[in-house]
Amino acid sequence: MSAPAWTFRNTWMTHTATHAQMQPDNPAMRFRGETTTWAQLSQRSLQGTGGIAERGVTKGDRVAMLALNHPSFVEALLAINSAGTIAVPINFRLSPPEVDYILRDSTPSAIFVDAMLLPLLRAVPALADVATVIVFGAAPEGAGQESDLDYAQFVAAHEPLMNDxxxxxxxxxxxRGPTITKGYWNRPAETEDAFAGGWFHSGDLVRQDEEGFVWVVDRKKDMIISGGENIYCAEVENVISEIPSVLEVAVIGRPDDKWGQVPVAYVTVHPGDELTIDQLRSHLDGKLATYKMPKDLVTTDALPRNAGGKIVKSTLRTQDADTAS
Incomplete structure (x- = not known):
């Protein structure tokens, strides 16, 4: 039997296996007073790989992960990749419709789920299309068809024309390089655009200072980073647009001392209508994760636009900063 392809590459699986051989008793992870050694991490991940194979998951299949922050997440991730399958981590803070979209888009053959998150998973219609559900630890009473699996058992900057x-x-x-992604899942047009010129375009706008440090100035696309979480403005805007009183909406990031940025919604409403922040949050509840919900609502007569009719978010950011100061 030939060795898995990953054993010949520089991956986190090879790093784990190497550490397990060279320093098996050294700590790989510490979590709430418990230590996992490299030998234990390697053994558990390989056992998990066997558990995946036994459930009919094959190379190239997607395996979703809905889990809390725990060493088992790392073990499952290593197990999934060691099996030649593609891990699809899902943020446990997402709402059922958001999880449903991810499952329908990625079409996983199996999903690892933390027992505490089973109520969230059961509220997702696309779960019916997932052949295998593997529960972290013991499943709560009434888990149905889910199966238990205890883990003890198983840089250069360029302008748009690509000139430095x-x-x-x-x-x-x-x-560009051997560790760069091959593309976006089921998104051929976006993949072609992202790899224009043979390089992966990160979307990060940066500048380099006199000492060689690279500073991120902005995102080409209007993404907000709040507390380490990525928030895509268009996603939030689409849900807000469902509110009958909303005529148009633009979401921007506002600097925040605690979170780095927080989302703020600028809206215009139909004549005679009004919209409060409480009404906005009530509509978004259950449709978006809480960290994506705007922390402030600004109603305005009109949103700034350029000659082509596109909303100019840089102007909104300036206006928002001036108001905040």
């Missing part, structure tokens, strides 16, 4: 920018000027950082 001068020091101090802003450009997009792009990458």
């Amino acid at each position: 920018v001068a020091q101090g000027e802003v450009g997009e950082i792009v990458y």
Whole structure:
């Protein structure tokens, strides 16, 4: 039997296996007073790989993961990749409709789920299309068809034409190399656009200072990073647009001392209508994760637009900053 392909590559599986051989008793992870050694991490992940194979999951299949922050997440991730399958981690803070979209888009053959998150998973219609559900630890009473699996058992900056920018000027950082993704799942057009010129376009606009440090200036696409979580403005705007009183909406990020940024919604409403922040949050509840919900609502007569009719979010950010100061 030939060795798995990953054993010949520089991956986190090979790193784990190497550490397990060279320093088996050294700590790989510490979590709430408990230590997992490299030998234990390697053994558990390989046992998990066997457990995946026994359930009919084959190379190239997607395996979803809905789990809390715990060493078992790392063990499952290593097990999934060691089996030649594709891990699809799902943020446990998402709402059922958001989880449903991810499952329908990725079409996983199996899903690992933390027992505490089973109520969330059961509220997802696409679960019916997942052949195998593997529960972290013992499943709560009434788990139905789910099966238990205890883990003890198982950089350069470029301007748009791809020319290097001068020091101090802003450009997009792009990458290429053997560790770069092959593309976006089921998104051929987006993949072609992202790899224009043979480089992966990160969407990060950066500048390099006199000492060689690279500073991120902005995102090409209007993404907000709040507390380490990515928030896509268009997603939030689409849900807000469902509110009957809303005529148009634009979501921007507002600087925040605690979270880095928080989302803020600027809306115009139909004549005679009104919208409060409480009404907005009530509509979004259950449709978006709480961290995606706007922390402030600003109603305005009109949103700033350029000559082409597109909303100019840079102007909104300036206006928002001036108001906040």
